[in-house]
Every structure is written in structure tokens, then in C-alpha cells.
Amino acid sequence: MTRDQRPIEHKGFTVWFTGLSGAGKTTLARGVEAILRDRGMKVELLDGDVIRQNLSKGLGFSKEDRDTNIKRIGFVCKLLTRNGVVAIASAISPYREVRDFVRQDIGSFVEIYVKCPLDVLVQRDVKGLYKKALNGEIPNFTGVSDPYEEPLNPEVIVDTSLETPEESIAKIMAKLEELGYVPPAPQQAVYSADEEKTVEERLRALGYI
């Protein structure tokens, strides 16, 4: 029946998740991705771990290599953004300067700082990386043997040691709606019961319902 199932037309923008390894960037990015897709938007998720296996294959973890990696991800986000796609990047991106460079370059840019205290991350250690890093088995490990520069003015800060993923995702979606990047969820009630009655009465007087 449907002739055209293409996603809705909308403006492109980039949602950039930054934070330490294991803080929950990918989980939240996937959650936001699912909601945006559900609302009919065109979305592409660029996950730092995946990018390092292809686009940035061969790059290491020196500051220079890290910056190159982020600039590459940022460049792809820019191309997607200007073509009306929502680009979601999930990468540690520890250095403020290169994050700000990417922000300037893309324009429509929403920075999400996925915050989580180091002791909680060490305790969680889902990938077993912190243990190795603390034992000195992984050099240049952000938060342990490499710096992480917190964003000074991110659009959203979520603290995954205090919030559930659902709460963090709701916070991010609310900001995207507030900034006008995403139309609010249609199922959200527009009117209270009394307000709806007022408007219905007006429409009834005009013969529309």
C-alpha cells in the first residue's frame, strides 16, 4: 500500500558522545539511535571501536594518532550532517581542542559528556581493560595512564554512576527536542484534559469536529 517508506526529511546534526572507556557511550548512543530511527529519522552510528578497525586502522593511541582518529570521525560526521543525516559518534575523544575543532567544523553539534567516576569504572570493568591498564599491561590508557580533558560546556552531561541508561537517554532526547533538532514524540500529550476540552470546544463551534 505504502508508496514511499523513506525516512522523514529533517536537518542533519551530530551527536557526539565523549567519555572514558566503559562509561556507557555506546549503550547510550545505540539507545538514542533506536529512538531517532523509530521517529523516522535517518541515522548513522560511528562507534570509535569499530572505526579503529577500518577507517582508522593502524592508528595508535598517541595524542597525534588519537587526534587524527577524531578528525576522521568528525569529517564523516560533517558529510553525513550536511546531507540531512543524524550522525552519532561514540568515541573517548579525550582532548578538548580536537573536540572543539570538530564542533566548529560541523556546526550542528551536540556534545554529550558521559561521565562516570574512575573507581566505578574500575569496579565495573566490563571489558577487563582497567585491570590490565592498572597492571601496566595497556599503555596510554585514558583515565589511567593518559589524560581525559572534561568538556567545559557540553550540551548534556549524564552521569552513568547515578542514572539508569533510560534516564540518561531521556535527558539526551529532551535536549535534542529542546534544541529543535528532533520533533518531540507525537505520543506525548500536548494538552491537559481541560486544555483539550477548551480547544475541542473552539473546533466544535467552527464545525470542524
Added chain:
Amino acid sequence: MPWAISKDRKRMVVLSVDGVPYTLITRLLACGELPNLAAIVAEGSLVRYNSTLPWVSSVAWATYMTGVNAGKHGIYGFVDRQPDSYKTFIPTARHIRSETLWEYLSRQGKRVVVMNVPVTYPPRPINGILVGCFLSPNLEKATYPPQVAEKLKELGYRIDADPWLARDDKAKLLDELDLTLAKRAEAMFYFMAHEEWDFFQCHIMETDRLHHFLWQEMEEAHPTLAPRFYAFYRELDRVIGRLCSRLDDNTELIVLSDHGFCGIQQEVYVNHWLAQQGWLKFEVETPQSLADISAQAVAYSLDPGRIYIHLRGREPKGTVSPGAEYEALREEIASAALELTEPKSGERLFQAAFKREELYHGPCFDAAADLILQPADGFDPKGAIYKNTLTFKGPVLVGMHTFDDAFLYIRGHQIKGGTWSILDATPTILQLMDLPIPSYMDGQPVAVKQ
């Protein structure tokens, strides 16, 4: 700061007047009733163009503000169905599934002021000011940013005239329409003067109200009400004169309407007709809402002339199978509608029937009615769930919308020959503002740039 505009940048003012027919303003222009409009018509182009289907303000203005068909923006009427239920809801700005003109302009770094355009409640954030339409429950919640409401209150601004006044006394409604127009104009001139803007639109809703309740009195030259109908237009013309005196040559001006109007001969209760034909059945004798529909029903209607097949898998009690049965039923209802006549005069009630795929395409296509009936002028299709008569004519609502009698005026530019509609307005605005027209827009620019 003064509104005399000394900057070089291109600016745009749109004055939208709801439901003003091309044929009415050309008649008023011809008898010299609208001298200010006449003056600008002499230096621009005025053409007749089409509305949307259905031809109601919510669909027409949602189409205008997005530049896309309803299959993309998702607004099909003043009431719509909630998926998988028989509940209905009032579509609002939150349900518009496409970027609006003012959001697009904001993204291009333009500052915009938008007042009162239908389906702008609840206000979506823009770079500038937005004052919501008559779907706003109150002024406090109608504006972006919220603090603008304070200024509007101070100016005595009104969202809409109270349409219930017409039940008691049409002269009282006219008093309120005059006042609402005056306050709207005052607020418009205030924001024009005190705000920075690249794009400014003010929407006059009062014309639509005037026509709904006083069209017949105008046509029949009612001794006291018809003169006031024309006096309202003369006042609107003075507002246009004041507006034009404040615009410089760098500012483009568009005046446009969204549909035409004509007198109502009869309201037509489509659900009554569907029931008479055996297509619509209810579980109770006097149904209160769509939820009372029977599993034996195969079709129902929402205002105005939107027919839905009671489809299995879509409506909870639907039994019509998608495919051949659905298609055959649409054909049958469409042919019967086109044969349907007014019992006394024998006049046909509908002039055309469209399958939804003839009108819409896009991601919101599935929410469209299955069949859209276009009435003959004078016969106003209504969506009342239960009425015990096919047609009715009352003294209050005396004017109805028409499809092919809206107008578009552009100052200082010719308009290309062709058949245009309100869908073409936004691409034309972007053309005149020297901005790229997004490829997903369904209309086309119609100005011949001078």
C-alpha cells in the same frame, strides 16, 4: 529601533489571510473597497491558486510551512485517529513530521518572527519569536520564547475571537473580530519595530471566522451585518496600507490565503450516508463516538469528507481484507458518492473522489484517509458520528471552504503561468530570499525574479 530598514540584506514579510477567496478580493478591488491592496496589486502579481485536499486550514498551513505534501508532514485535518484504536486526537505542531519554513530559516542564520499561523501550537523553538495559533489553550503557553506572552498580554493581544459568540448574536462576534484584528495588527507592528528579523509572518484568522458565520449575510446583503462584513475588509485593507508604508525596497512582500469560501446550502453528514448504504454500523442505537462502531462496519468518515475503510489489522474491529476487497470497496463508495444527490434539489453533493495514493506520498502516507471526497460548492461534508439526517442547514455556520479559490500575491515580481497551489508558496519564499530550496520540497518556486 525603527523599522525603516536601512540594511542591504533581503528580508521577507508574509501576510497570510485565512480563507480569503480570490474571487472575493478581486470583486472588492473592482469596486474600490480595498485601495491599499489595489495600490500594491498594481506593482506586483495576484493569481488564483489551489488549496490542499482536504481544503482545511490545518492541512493547508502545515503544507505551506513545510513545503511538502501531507504524506510527508502528516497533518490531514483538525482531528485524526490514534493508531490501533478508535480514539481521536487534535493534530498540533508536535505532529508535523517535517522541518518548518521558520526552522529552516533559523538554521540558515535568519531571524524570524511568526505570529498566529495555524498548527504552530505548541511552539517549536526557532531563532526568533513564535506566537502560536488558535490551537493554543491560552496565551501563557502559546509563545516561544515564553516571556513573549507577557508583552502580548500588555498589548491586549487575543489568540482568537470566541466563535461561540455567533450562536447568540453575530453582531457581537463582529465586535470581537474587529477587536481581535486591531490587537493582532498592533502586536504585529510592535514586533516589526522592536525585533530584529529577516522573515516576518503575521496570520489573520479573523477572515475565516467572518466567512464561516457571515458569508450568507454578506451574499444576501443583510441590512446591518453585510455593511459590517465590508467594513471589516476595509479595516484589513488599512492594516495592509500601514504595513506597506513600513517596508523598503529590500523587503519582499507576499500576501496569500489558504482556501476559498462559499455559502453553505446544506451540511452533509457523511457517516449518516454510509450507514444508510449499510457500510457503517454501530453496536448501539445512538453512538457517542467511533468506539461504538460495529465489527460489521466497513467504512466511516472524519471531517471533511475523509473516508476510512474499516480495515482488518489496522482498526481493532476492522474486517475488510487489504487488497481486492479493500480496493473494490473504495471503488464502490467513490462511485456511490459521486452519484449522491441532495434529496430535494437533485444537485450532486460531491464533485470528485480521490484515492489517497492520488494525493499523498511520503512516510506519513499510512495515516491518510483511504478516500477523500471533494464536495460540490455549497455542500459541506461533516464528520459527525451520528446524525439522523443526511443534510441540514442551520442559521449559524453559513460559509464553507472551497478548494480552488485561494490567492497568492507577490509584490514586485511576476508569477509564472500555470496551475499553482499553496504547496508552491514556501519554495517561492526561499527563491525570493535567495536561499536554496531543499530537494525534498514538493512544490516549486513560481516567481519570475525581476
